[in-house]
Amino acid sequence: MAALALEAAGVSKRYGAVVALDAVSLTVAHGECVALVGESGSGKSTLLRVFNALTRIDSGHARTDGQDVAARDPVALRRAVGYVPQDGGLLPHWTVARNAALVPVLTGRPDAGALAAAALDSVGLPASQFGQRWPRELSGGQRQRVAFARALAASPRIVLLDEPFGALDAITRGDLQDLFVALRRRIGMAALLVTHDLHEASLVADRVAVMYQGRLEQVATPAALAAAPATPYVAALLRRARIPTGARA
Amino acid sequence: MRRTRRLRAGAPTARRRACAFACAGVLAMWLAGTTSAARQPTAPSDAGRPVVVGSKPFGESYLLAELFAQILEARGLPVRRAFGLGGTEIVFPALRQGAIDVFPEYTGSGLLVILKAPPVSDPAVVFDTISREFARQYDVRWLAPLGFENTYAMSVRTELADRLGLRTLSDFARISGEMRAGFTADFIGLPDGLPGLRAAYGLAPKTVSALAPAVKYQALVDGQVDIIDAYSTDGLLARYPLTVLEDDRHFFPPYDAAAVVRGALARERPAAVAALAELSGRFDVTRMRRLNARVEVNGEPMAIVARDALVELGLVAGTATVAATGPAPQVSLVRYLWDRRASIAAMSARHLWLAGVSLGGAILVGVLAGVALSRSRWAEPVTRGVGLLQTVPGIALLAFMLPVLGIGTAPAIAALFLYSLYPIVRNTVTGVREADRGAIEAAEALGMTPWQVLTWVRVPLAMPVIMAGIRTAAVINVGTATLAAFVGGGGLGDPIVAGLALADSRMVLSGAIPAAALAVLVDVTLSGAQRLLTPKAFR
Numbered sequence: 104m105a106a107l108a109l110e111a112a113g114v115s116k117r118y119g120a121v122v123a124l125d126a127v128s129l130t131v132a133h134g135e136c137v138a139l140v141g142e143s144g145s146g147k148s149t150l151l152r153v154f155n156a157l158t159r160i161d162s163g164h165a166r167t168d169g170q171d172v173a174a175r176d177p178v179a180l181r182r183a184v185g186y187v188p189q190d191g192g193l194l195p196h197w198t199v200a201r202n203a204a205l206v207p208v209l210t211g212r213p214d215a216g217a218l219a220a221a222a223l224d225s226v227g228l229p230a231s232q233f234g235q236r237w238p239r240e241l242s243g244g245q246r247q248r249v250a251f252a253r254a255l256a257a258s259p260r261i262v263l264l265d266e267p268f269g270a271l272d273a274i275t276r277g278d279l280q281d282l283f284v285a286l287r288r289r290i291g292m293a294a295l296l297v298t299h300d301l302h303e304a305s306l307v308a309d310r311v312a313v314m315y316q317g318r319l320e321q322v323a324t325p326a327a328l329a330a331a332p333a334t335p336y337v338a339a340l341l342r343r344a345r346i347p348t349g350a351r352a
Numbered sequence: 353m354r355r356t357r358r359l360r361a362g363a364p365t366a367r368r369r370a371c372a373f374a375c376a377g378v379l380a381m382w383l384a385g386t387t388s389a390a391r392q393p394t395a396p397s398d399a400g401r402p403v404v405v406g407s408k409p410f411g412e413s414y415l416l417a418e419l420f421a422q423i424l425e426a427r428g429l430p431v432r433r434a435f436g437l438g439g440t441e442i443v444f445p446a447l448r449q450g451a452i453d454v455f456p457e458y459t460g461s462g463l464l465v466i467l468k469a470p471p472v473s474d475p476a477v478v479f480d481t482i483s484r485e486f487a488r489q490y491d492v493r494w495l496a497p498l499g500f501e502n503t504y505a506m507s508v509r510t511e512l513a514d515r516l517g518l519r520t521l522s523d524f525a526r527i528s529g530e531m532r533a534g535f536t537a538d539f540i541g542l543p544d545g546l547p548g549l550r551a552a553y554g555l556a557p558k559t560v561s562a563l564a565p566a567v568k569y570q571a572l573v574d575g576q577v578d579i580i581d582a583y584s585t586d587g588l589l590a591r592y593p594l595t596v597l598e599d600d601r602h603f604f605p606p607y608d609a610a611a612v613v614r615g616a617l618a619r620e621r622p623a624a625v626a627a628l629a630e631l632s633g634r635f636d637v638t639r640m641r642r643l644n645a646r647v648e649v650n651g652e653p654m655a656i657v658a659r660d661a662l663v664e665l666g667l668v669a670g671t672a673t674v675a676a677t678g679p680a681p682q683v684s685l686v687r688y689l690w691d692r693r694a695s696i697a698a699m700s701a702r703h704l705w706l707a708g709v710s711l712g713g714a715i716l717v718g719v720l721a722g723v724a725l726s727r728s729r730w731a732e733p734v735t736r737g738v739g740l741l742q743t744v745p746g747i748a749l750l751a752f753m754l755p756v757l758g759i760g761t762a763p764a765i766a767a768l769f770l771y772s773l774y775p776i777v778r779n780t781v782t783g784v785r786e787a788d789r790g791a792i793e794a795a796e797a798l799g800m801t802p803w804q805v806l807t808w809v810r811v812p813l814a815m816p817v818i819m820a821g822i823r824t825a826a827v828i829n830v831g832t833a834t835l836a837a838f839v840g841g842g843g844l845g846d847p848i849v850a851g852l853a854l855a856d857s858r859m860v861l862s863g864a865i866p867a868a869a870l871a872v873l874v875d876v877t878l879s880g881a882q883r884l885l886t887p888k889a890f891r
Binding site for chain 2: 182
């Protein structure tokens with residue numbers, strides 16, 4: 104069978120007395136996009152980072168692309184999985200082109216430059232025009248586009264995104280969301296995306312996973328979630344959000 | 353000391369305690385010196401090896417050392433001069449180590465400061481004691497005294513002495529509660545200084561300021577202090593209307609000047625000792641005061657004054673080049689510096705070399721240590737420990753290193769290296785730690801190894817902060833490099849130390865001005881280097 108892209112089974116993580124993840128189980132199929140939704144401290148970023156070994160779990164199992172995360176060399180794992188942080192996280196002392204080429208360079212691909220140029224083209228920043236600029240010379244939205252290009256340059260089958268639209272103004276955020284949807288449609292990579300915005304989650308994701316205090320409250324398509332919230336917390340979340348699809352509770 | 357004139361078994365504990373701290377370091381060094389003495393290479397029959405003549409950093413010590421050097425040279429012995437070494441705590445261990453062969457010392461200082469014996473007032477007893485004990489304890493020989501005594505001359509303005517009827521130290525002690533004292537720093541701490549005077553006379557001035565020898569007289573004449581610790585042979589003593597208070601309780605021990613030589617020199621180079629012994633008994637206090645005045649008041653070059661003295665005494669052939677004709681004509685400072693441009697250039701080059709080598713080492717060690725420490729929980733304690741080095745006074749640091757490194761270039765570079773370390777380590781730790789969190793996390797998340805994160809991200813991002821630390825260290829280093837003079841390391845500190853000792857402000861400036869210029873030059877050069885090393889993105 105085709106292995107799942109991401110799979111967490113009974114994953115728990117504590118930081119001292121704080122339970123960050125409490126027996127969380129979640130799957131993401133290849134080609135699927137799942138949005139992790141929750142408030143600050145709900146554990147959604149911690150869960151995301153389980154899959155590229157930035158979070159070491161205390162118990163349970165986590166698999167990325169069918170392989171146990173704990174058993175893999177974390178550096179090799181991270182090079183195989185795309186990653187987009189909230190504020191771009193570009194290396195400020197590297198040009199746009201060099202930033203975009205990071206992962207292919209790390210894996211020693213001779214065509215790193217061409218891959219980076221193609222990735223920059225795909226996010227609407229032609230390398231010929233933007234490649235030699237410094238990150239500080241770009242707008243916030245452009246920097247985030249470079250971060251997308253960097254995550255995708257090595258053509259990973261899985262991408263992890265930690266509030267990738269969180270630091271942008273409303274108009275730029277809409278543009279970036281459209282870009283993300285278009286890229287997914289064309290490339291078809293699996294994605295796990297963290298957001299605190301249920302509306303945004305329903306725009307870009309196939310399924311939404313609501314987290315609260317380290318536990319998964321409900322995992323469902325946006326429509327199913329809106330139609331039948333499983334817990335009072337999800338219901339309250341829905342009341343505060345404006346959901347474009349499905350019936351209103 | 354009250355009526356006690358004879359050698360006593362014990363000194364009052366208060367005085368003991370007063371000097372215990374100052375002497376502890378010296379003692380520790382002697383102990384260390386004993387263990388490392390075996391390391392010193394000795395070449396018993398090497399007659400071509402120069403005799404190294406040392407001196408302390410004050411005028412008369414320079415002049416006596418120059419006399420030693422010239423009589424040795426006149427007798428065909430090669431000489432190396434290591435003048436202006438930083439006080440007893442440097443000079444004496446240097447002698448015991450064999451880093452120097454001879455230096456001028458005073459019998460009273462030998463008794464009280466080095467042997468730490470109680471004061472004795474009979475000169476013959478003092479000389480017997482120190483001759484015996486130095487030979488036994490340190491393998492060091494005192495040659496017969498030069499013939500004059502340079503004791504403390506506690507001096508007040510004559511106007512004040514007349515107005516208050518002050519003639520003796522006892523007179524002064526009665527009113528000392530109203531008086532302000534200006535003493536050299538070591539006098540304030542030494543057992544034969546203020547602590548002893550306090551015990552012997554009940555001397556308790558209202559305020560006590562530590563004054564450099566060079567400014568003591570001026571401060572007294574200007575009325576900023578009321579009493580100073582002059583030396584009886586000071587050339588400056590006769591220049592001002594001053595009254596020397598009589599030591600009516602015979603507190604001060606005799607301070608007969610003499611050459612102190614290494615035992616090994618006496619055994620292996622008898623010719624050198626014989627040459628030095630020719631000076632014994634030849635200098636009375638009048639002659640010495642006159643010679644000191646030519647150097648300190650008239651500003652005549654020491655080498656000429658020393659040569660004239662040897663000619664006068666018939667010890668070398670020739671005629672006195674310059675008769676003592678009063679003050680030399682004052683040329684402008686610019687002219688003075690221009691006349692000395694060759695030696696200033698050479699000293700500047702030496703200064704830069706000392707600073708460059710020590711700073712280079714500090715950059716290498718400091719940046720590597722800072723990078724290594726930045727990710728460790730030891731960063732704070734270790735950095736703080738390195739910072740503590742900054743608080744160790746230069747002379748003390750040099751004194752601690754003397755048993756291992758001797759005198760000359762090595763201890764100077766080592767001290768400058770240690771002083772340069774802190775800003776570099778601190779800035780490297782801070783810079784590497786606080787480099788852009790987001791960039792570092794992303795770099796980790798995309799699969800950089802820890803080494804790649806360090807070398808591709810953390811260090812380049814920290815570079816502006818690291819360079820700022822290096823620039824700070826460089827300016828400190830160039831400024832501090834003047835202390836090399838205290839261990840015979842050379843550089844621009846030589847004219848500064850000698851000028852201060854001789855109260856010659858032009859000589860001081862001939863070192864201080866180029867040193868300041870070098871500091872600016874080095875900072876400007878490094879700001880260029882900083883631009884080159886800072887990632888282009890931040891320029």
